[in-house]
Amino acid sequence: MAISKAKKDTLVADLTALLNEAKLTAFAHYQGLSVADLQELRKLAREAGVKIKVVKNRLVKVAMGEIAVYQDTDTTGLTGQLVYAISSEDEVAPAKVLAEFAKTHPALALAGGFSGEGVAMNQAEIVTLSKMPSRDELIAQVVAQLLSPVNDTISATTGILSGIISGLEAKAA
Secondary structure, three states, X not given: OOOOHHHHHHHHHHHHHHXXXXXXXXXXXXXXXXXXXXXXXXXXXXXXXXXXXXXXXXXXXXXXXXXHHHOOOXXXXXXXXXXXXXXXXXXXXXXXXXXXHHHHOOXXXXXXXXXXXXXXXXXXXXHHHHOOOOHHHHHHHHHHXXXXXXXXXXXXXXXXXXXXXXXXXXXXX
């Protein structure tokens, strides 16, 4: 069934707004997934703060053409049936959501993506990105590294105090 021009204009406007604020847009081939599978993917994506869009590639190209950052971006990878995962909060969440879902649904295959700066990414780059820790995990790792010397000092001091107390108790007895 054909979509009316007004509906297409609305879709392009929505996509333009999403892509304009996106930190990463990842896309994957989804041929062979059922409607229930796509609903499950949408639910997982919502929990991760990622929006899932299934729209014609031509409409995505039109929306990208309206954004200065994406005007020179290579869109030759936008072929076939694609599902788009878009996040304005996290740089790796869209790739991670699609990769996690693909583990249990082999019909979904990562195909590529676009960074918020308009850089096109191929399949290998998106797969590598999907394996990176999330922003929150990276922050937690940095904080743990910064607190490591403090924790070591506290442990050493506690050990010394414990030894002194044990020695005093032994001498008092």
